Structure formats: C-alpha cells, structure tokens
Amino acid sequence: IPVGARAEVGTTGYGGALLWQANPYVGLALGYNGGDISWTDDVSVNGTKYDLDMDNNNVYLNAEIRPWGASTNPWAQGLYIAAGAAYLDNDYDLAKRIGNGDTLSIDGKNYQQAVPGQEGGVRGKMSYKNDIAPYLGFGFAPKISKNWGVFGEVGAYYTGNPKVELTQYNLAPVTGNP
Numbered sequence: 001i002p003v004g005a006r007a008e009v010g011t012t013g014y015g016g017a018l019l020w021q022a023n024p025y026v027g028l029a030l031g032y033n034g035g036d037i038s039w040t041d042d043v044s045v046n047g048t049k050y051d052l053d054m055d056n057n058n059v060y061l062n063a064e065i066r067p068w069g070a071s072t073n074p075w076a077q078g079l080y081i082a083a084g085a086a087y088l089d090n091d092y093d094l095a096k097r098i099g100n101g102d103t104l105s106i107d108g109k110n111y112q113q114a115v116p117g118q119e120g121g122v123r124g125k126m127s128y129k130n131d132i133a134p135y136l137g138f139g140f141a142p143k144i145s146k147n148w149g150v151f152g153e154v155g156a157y158y159t160g161n162p163k164v165e166l167t168q169y170n171l172a173p174v175t176g177n178p
Contacts, residue, residue, distance in 0.1 A: 006151060008033060013056040024069035029062045029082070043094060043126075045164055048105055050094040050124070060086035062135060078142035082155060084135050092126035094166070103174055110174040120170035126162045133157040 004019035008031065017031030034057045041049040062084030068076040096104060098120050103110045106122070113120040137155020144150065 003027075006031075011037075012058050013037065015058075017060075019064075024077075025066050026069075027064040027066070027080075029060075029064055029084075031060050031062075033058045033060075045094070045166075048096060048122075050096045050122070052126075053093040053095070055091040057089040058086050060084055060135065062137070064139070074142050078140050078149075078151075080139045080141065082135065082137040082139055082153060086133055086135055086157060088128070088131055088133050088157065088159065090128075092162075094124035094126055094164070095121065097121040098171075104171065106168075111168070111171040112174050114170050114172035118170050120168075122166050122168050122171075124164055124166035126164045128159040128162050130158070130160050133159050 002018040003021045005016060006019065006029075007016050008014065010033065013033040013035035015031060015033040015035075017029045019027055019029050021027045035055075037054045037056065039052045039054075041051065043050045043052045062082045064080045064082050066077065066080045068079060071077045098104050098111075098113065100113065100116055103112050104121065105111075111120075135155055135157050137153050139151060139153035139155075141149055141151035
C-alpha cells in the first residue's frame with residue numbers, strides 16, 4: 001500500500017506520484033508527468049532560435065535515498081537523493097517563421113521569403129535516441145505535519161544528443177550569400 005501521494009509540476013509537465021517507504025532511509029516513487037508545453041525562441045540550433053512545442057508523456061520509478069531519514073530534525077530528514085529511470089514518450093516540434101522583410105540564418109547563410117506576402121520558415125522534429133533514460137536528482141521534502149508536507153526536486157534525465165530533422169518552406173537565398 002502506498003504511504004503517500006504527491007502532485008507535481010515541472011519542465012517535464014504535470015502529474016503525480018505514489019510513494020512507498022521501505023525504511024526511514026529508502027523509499028520508492030512511481031510517477032507520471034505529461035502535458036503540452038510551448039516555449040518561444042527557447043531552443044537554439046546552430047545559432048537560430050526556434051519555437052518548441054513539447055508533448056510529454058513520462059513514467060518513472062525512482063529510489064529516494066534519505067541519508068538522515070532517522071534524524072529527529074525534520075529539515076535534515078527531508079533531504080534526499082533520487083536515482084532511477086523513466087520511459088520518455090515525448091514529441092518535440094520546432095518552428096521558425098519569418099514575415100515580409102525578415103531574414104533567417106541557417107548554417108551561416110541568410111534566407112528570405114521566396115514568395116512575398118506568404119509566411120516562410122522552417123519546421124522540424126526533435127527526438128532522442130533513448131526512450132528509457134536514467135535519472136539523478138536532489139530533493140527536499142520536509143513534513144509540515146504528520147500527514148502533510150511539501151517537496152521540491154532538481155534533477156536530470158540522460159537522454160543523449162537529440163536528432164533534429166528540419167524542412168524549409170517558402171524560403172530563397174538572399175542575394176550575396178557565399
């Protein structure tokens with residue numbers, strides 16, 4: 001039977017986790033984070049900033065190691081290291097749009113709209129080779145009362161380097177490109 005549940009919001013989406021405690025020092029968290037998150041001009045590929053639309057679906061299992069789990073100090077008791085793995089089923093769409101008179105730089109060459117008055121730009125997909133990714137994080141989850149607490153965690157999944165596939169539409173080289 002789970003000993004706790006938590007709601008989560010972060011860069012991997014929103015969701016929650018069920019928690020089990022093996023002893024004061026070791027616990028398990030089985031969770032899900034997902035959702036659609038959009039960023040503007042946040043991802044840079046070869047110097048060009050793209051809009052990013054993420055559709056996240058992540059299921060994870062982490063061990064939470066609490067070095068001071070048996071401490072009488074609730075602040076020390078709340079510190080933990082999280083280590084585990086996740087199944088990452090994420091879709092990433094990239095887009096860079098230009099309007100009349102704008103230029104777009106790709107690999108050191110400038111492009112403009114081929115047909116003025118129509119939107120031009122680049123669309124793409126970004127993906128990672130690893131669907132199963134290891135995780136390492138550090139957290140703080142002090143109890144406020146016997147049955148309530150708060151938590152914060154900072155960590156990272158190792159996903160390897162992304163693969164990016166881009167296609168252009170309605171673009172033409174600017175006169176004078178090398």
